[in-house]
Amino acid sequence: MTELAVNGGSQVWSGGWPAWPSQTPATTENVLRCLASHRWAISGPRLEDPGFEERFAQKFADFLGLEYCVPTANGSSGLVIALEALDIGIGDEVIVPGLTWVASASTVMAVNALPVVVDVDGRTMCIDPEAVRAAIGPRTRAVNVVHLYNNVCDLTALRELCRRHGLALIEDCAQAHGAAWEGRKVGGWGDIGAFSMQQTKLLTAGEGGAATTRDEALYRRMYQLRSDGRSRVQVPRPGEMELSMLGEVMGSNYCMSELSAAVLLAQLQELPRQNTHRAANAQRLDALLEQLPGVAPVQALPQVTERTHYYYTFRIDPAAFADHTAPTIAAALRAETGAQFHPVYPPLSRHPLLRPGSKRRYQGIQNLRSMEKAHLPEAERAHRECVTLHHSALLAEPERMQVIADAIEKVQRHADRLVAIPDSGRSPL
Known part of the structure; x- marks a missing residue:
């Protein structure tokens, strides 16, 4: 040696x-049940019981202690619908950390806004609240923080900064499934939380994501933004489509598949x-x-x-x-x-x-x-x-x-x- x-x-x-x-036995069982049901997406006909996607959304929200969860195809699409739900777009600026995965910036550009990159705290490697404070300008609309590797941002300081300046706070929790700040899990401290369930993550289906919130209006908007603008039927009936064409906002297709949700429900x-x-x-x-x-x-x-x-x-x-x-x-x-x-x-x-x-x-x-x-x-x-x-x-x-x-x-x-x-x-x- x-x-x-x-x-x-x-x-x-x-x-x-x-x-x-x-893999666990429950993972295999859920996937086989999903395959046998012939309902592999939320755009398929409703079954007698709630689908895997609906059940995962509720279970994950309960795990985080939150009211609402919108499953998405991946973590990046969760960030995109968060930005769109907050009406961030051309001419706006979003502050992001300088040490993070590229999606923190690319999703901001995807809604035609400018990522303003700031430095991190040398102790934690998470975004530095003082650097955020210095970067706030007349076009700043939101701060997108990332709970990085094995750490959590200083949510107390960041929430106060956003409150004082009237900014939205987005928590990127792609690396922090289950982490808690002052006894409360991350993903619910800001206006919206975004999670990734990509292959390497703590909770994974290979690909997948979610956007979480306590705000009913933001939830309603995000649900439609990821479903081509469609909203959920209030009382879905077996054999009928549960996504209604009566949308309130133009969206895109960022839906999580039933197969991914089946895996995540077991992995959770x-x-x-x-x-x-x-x-x-x-x-x-x-x-x-x-x-x-x-x-x-x-x-x-x-x-x-x-x-x-x-x-x-x-x-x-x-x-x-x-x-x-x-x-x-x-x-x-x-x-x-x-x-x-x-x-x-x-x-x-x-x-x-x-x-x-x-x-x-x-x-x-x-x-x-x-x-x-x-x-x-x-x-x-x-x-x-x-x-x-x-x-x-x-x-x-x-x-x-x-x-x-x-x-x-x-x-x-x-x-x-x-x-x-x-x-x-x-x-x-």
Whole structure:
């Protein structure tokens, strides 16, 4: 074990990690029932009992402690209907974090508004309320915050900022299914919450999403925005269509399929147990990594009363790793363990997938080049110094956390043998 695996040496661990997504008997049963029902979409004829999509919407709202949930085809479409429901469009600005997946900006452009990119808090890697305050201008209509990796934004400060300036608050909870701030789950602190159920997420059907709210008017509008403008019949009858042509707003087809909802309904039953298992292993890993020089687990703010771990995240001091940065260290750890280690996202100002110039439809949005000029020192520092580990590894047996710590110690001990890899922008979804 004296040679690094990335250089051809033996691995610290080659025994594999829990597969993700994880299938349960209930998942299979729900899918087979859906297939046999011949109702695979909410645009199909109504059955005697509520469909999987309707039942998932209610169960997920109950899980979050909210009144309303609108399932969508994916997380991006959930963000789009949130923006459209708030009547955000051409000439408007939406403040977004500089460290996030590209959809935070692309969905704003999809409604012809301008994403205003601001820096993150160096402690949490979530959007910095002070940076938001400085970016508010006469065209600002909303703030889209992202609860990132294993953290929750400072919702108290952000809610107060939005209240004072009359701005809408959108919570992107794609990475935080079940996280809580001051005892209340995220997704209901803002005007609208948006969730992703993509392949890698804590709750997944391969693809899927949802928009959540406490506001009945926003719910009614979002329901139609994702259903081609159609609304739900108040008393649907078996054998008849339950989507009415009597809409109030022009929409698009962003509906979740019954098959996806069938999977999610079963997976939701497993989520609390899985979140508890991941949190316990994350605490074990915290204690192990705190013993290593130059390694520090990223901490949550004290108001986070339930922490979820989409990606376990720790910060390295490059000086303790022969001046190598997170992309190189993450690659070495992948080689040592076979686990999914990655650097955090590239800052939005240089994200390789944020290329508005490649689409003519965005040419009417003024000042788009401002995204490339955004000053994001903390986002840049996070990309250099922060390493993430996919949550599937946290579903392993508790003793496997020692494997992770051993791999980090080995890479640190032999860091002078590493060859720096170019920063390709590779990062998790």
